[in-house]
Amino acid sequence: MTVDGVTMGKKIAEARQRAGMTQDQLASAVLLDRSALAKVETGLRRVSALELARIADELGERIEWFVMQAPPAIVSHRNTHGHDEATSRIDRMIERLGWNVEFVAKHGKDLPGIRVATMGPPTSRAEAESMATDVRHRLGLDDEEPFYRISEAVAKLGLLAFCFDLGRDAADAASLLLAEGGIALVNGQLQVGRRRLALVHELGHFMIADEYSIDWRIVSGNESALELRLDDFARATLLPKKGIVKFWRSAIKDATDDDDHLRVAAVKSASKFRVDMSTLSRRLRELEIVSAEEGARIRDFRTTRADIVDFNLIPEDEFKAPHMSRLYEEGVLNLFRAEVITAARATELLFDEWTEDELPELPTIPEGAIWDLI
Numbered sequence: 001m002t003v004d005g006v007t008m009g010k011k012i013a014e015a016r017q018r019a020g021m022t023q024d025q026l027a028s029a030v031l032l033d034r035s036a037l038a039k040v041e042t043g044l045r046r047v048s049a050l051e052l053a054r055i056a057d058e059l060g061e062r063i064e065w066f067v068m069q070a071p072p073a074i075v076s077h078r079n080t081h082g083h084d085e086a087t088s089r090i091d092r093m094i095e096r097l098g099w100n101v102e103f104v105a106k107h108g109k110d111l112p113g114i115r116v117a118t119m120g121p122p123t124s125r126a127e128a129e130s131m132a133t134d135v136r137h138r139l140g141l142d143d144e145e146p147f148y149r150i151s152e153a154v155a156k157l158g159l160l161a162f163c164f165d166l167g168r169d170a171a172d173a174a175s176l177l178l179a180e181g182g183i184a185l186v187n188g189q190l191q192v193g194r195r196r197l198a199l200v201h202e203l204g205h206f207m208i209a210d211e212y213s214i215d216w217r218i219v220s221g222n223e224s225a226l227e228l229r230l231d232d233f234a235r236a237t238l239l240p241k242k243g244i245v246k247f248w249r250s251a252i253k254d255a256t257d258d259d260d261h262l263r264v265a266a267v268k269s270a271s272k273f274r275v276d277m278s279t280l281s282r283r284l285r286e287l288e289i290v291s292a293e294e295g296a297r298i299r300d301f302r303t304t305r306a307d308i309v310d311f312n313l314i315p316e317d318e319f320k321a322p323h324m325s326r327l328y329e330e331g332v333l334n335l336f337r338a339e340v341i342t343a344a345r346a347t348e349l350l351f352d353e354w355t356e357d358e359l360p361e362l363p364t365i366p367e368g369a370i371w372d373l374i
Contacts, residue, residue, distance in 0.1 A: 003066075003067060003068065003069050004043070005043040005046060005047075006042075006043030007043075007069070008043070008047065008066050008067065009040050009041040009042055009043040010041070010043075011065065011066050012040060012041055012047075012055060012059075012066060013041040015055075015059040015061050015065075015066075016041075016059060018059075018088060019058075019059050019060065021058075021059075023037050023038055023041070026055070026058060026059070029054075029058045030051060030054040030055050030058055031054070032051065052066060052067075061092075062096065064096070064099065065092060065095070065096070068099055070095050071095070071098055071176065071178075071211075071212070089166050089167065089169075089170045089171075090166055090170050090171045090173075090174050090185060090187065090214060091174070091214065093164060093166065093185060094174045094175075094176050094183065094185045095176075097162055097176070097183050097185060098176050098178060098183060100328075100349050101160060101178065101181075101183055101328060102178060102179070103349070104328065104331040104332055104335065104349065105178075105180065105181075105331070107335055107340050107341075108331045108334055108335050108338075108340070111160070111181065111327055111328065111331050118207070118208060118209040119131055119134070119207045119208050120208065121208045121226055121229070122208075122229040122230070122232070122233060123225075123229065124229070125229070125232050125286070127229070128229045128230070128232035128233040128236060129232070129233075129236045129241070131204070131207070131233050131236075132233050132236035132237040132240070133236075133240075135157075135203070135207060135233075135237060136237060136240060138157065139153050139154075139156065139157070141240075143240055143241075143242040143243065144240060144242050144243035144246060145240075145243060146238075146243070146272060146273045146274065147196075147200075147237060147238055147273075148274070148316075148318070149318070150196055150199055150200065150318070150319060151199070151319055151323065151325060151326070152326060154184070154199070154203050154206075155325055155326070155327050157203075157206070157207075158180070158181035158182060158206075159175075159181065159182050159183070159184055159202075159203055159206045160181065160182070160183045160184070160325035160327060160328050161183075161184045161186070161199055161319070161323070161325050162183065162184070162185050162186070162323060162324055162325060162328075163185070163186045163187075163188045163195060163199075163319050163320065163321045163322065163323035164185065164187075164188055164321050164322050164323075164351070165187070165188035165189055165321045165322070166187045166188065166189065167187075167189060168189050170187050170189070171187065171214045171215060171216045172186070172187050172190060172194070172198045172215050172216060173185060173186045173187060173198040173199065173201065173202050173214075173215050174202070174212075174213060174214045174215065175202040175205045175206055175210065175212070175213050176211070176212050177206065177209060177210065177211045177212065182206045184199055184202035184203065184206065185202075186198045186199050186202070186319070188320065188321020188322070188323075191276060192274065192316070192317050192318055192319070192320070193270070193274060193275045193276030193277075193279060194276055194279075195318075195319050195320075196238065196274055196275070196318065196319060197234050197235070197238065197275065197276070197279055198215070199319065200233075200234040200237050200238055201215060201230050201231065201233075201234040202215070203234075203237075204230040204233045204234060205230065215227070232286075235279055235282060235283045235286075236283075238273060238274075238275050238279070239273050239275060239279070239280070239283040241287060243273075244269065244273065244283060244284070244287070244289075245287065245289060247268075247269055247272055247273075248265055248269055248284065248289055251264060251265035251268045251269060252264075252265045262290075262294055262297060262298065263297075263301055264311070266280060266281075266298045266301050267301065267303050267307050267311060267313075268311055268313075270301075270303060271303065271311070271313045271314075271315075274316060274318065277298055277299055277300075277301050277302070278299050280298060281295045281296075281298040281299045282295070284298065322351065322353045324350065324351070324353070329350065332346055332349045332350055333346070333359070333360060336359055336360070336362075337360060337362065339362065343356040343359055344356070346359055347359070
């Protein structure tokens with residue numbers, strides 16, 4: 001849905017302030033009188049398409065950000081929590097994702113549009129553990145196996161996962177509930193273990209039907225009660241109790257007398273379950289497998305290139321930026337094949353991570369096909 005003149009004006013003023021420009025500076029850059037820009041920002045004057053294109057280019061925004069209405073949950077979040085530059089980076093990106101996903105869903109038939117039965121928010125660690133078990137079973141995982149190919153797996157529940165490099169100052173992740181299904185966005189600045197943890201954390205928000213969330217520094221120690229429980233859920237999903245206990249004890253037992261048993265087990269376990277050392281340490285501590293002192297040591301361990309060779313590990317940089325849900329990519333390509341969208345629109349929907357040369361070739365129209373249309 002498009003916005004009215006007043007809302008568009010407010011968005012222009014907001015973007016201008018975020019860019020650190022005065023009305024005089026922006027007006028001069030886009031060839032407008034300052035008084036005319038002031039009227040645009042207050043909704044007293046309409047802005048032409050050419051003027052808006054110049055304003056968007058000068059402020060580094062996409063035109064649709066000014067003309068499209070954000071989902072109500074995002075608007076509510078902005079009104080409550082403000083909209084500083086660090087927050088707005090992930091906020092605007094997931095807003096754009098929402099528009100694009102809903103466009104592809106509306107014009108195609110490839111996106112699942114699933115809305116899973118909502119779970120109640122976990123209020124204790126035991127409830128978070130139970131929630132993790134339930135979600136793993138919905139995904140077809142048993143009580144022991146690692147959780148791989150997360151992006152493809154969560155799409156089965158209706159959550160489309162994306163990962164883009166948003167910069168070090170941006171939030172870790174965000175999620176948005178759509179009319180059907182939802183989207184999760186993870187900051188590609190995170191290392192692989194943290195990216196996976198952040199995505200499963202957002203899966204937790206999706207499963208309890210949180211309309212919109214932005215998460216800063218997953219597992220930072222400053223979380224609300226709900227965030228703490230969703231952290232518990234994410235760790236339990238990635239490190240199922242039965243699986244990590246069994247693997248840990250086996251790794252400890254297999255270490256030779258010359259090895260640091262704790263380090264060997266930690267390196268092998270982190271690689272097997274694709275988690276970072278901090279996540280592994282916290283999970284082992286809450287399962288009472290290691291002591292507080294051992295947990296502190298584990299947090300400081302780092303997997304080296306020598307470890308990869310010595311232990312025959314297979315490093316996997318899963319869910320690496322730029323990453324788009326495969327279902328979403330297929331949906332865009334199928335709209336292009338059906339000639340519902342142009343090549344330029346297809347690459348735009350694919351966030352310019354594809355070039356037009358990489359799009360599939362369209363079938364040649366037979367010479368006599370024009371008579372079928374007349």
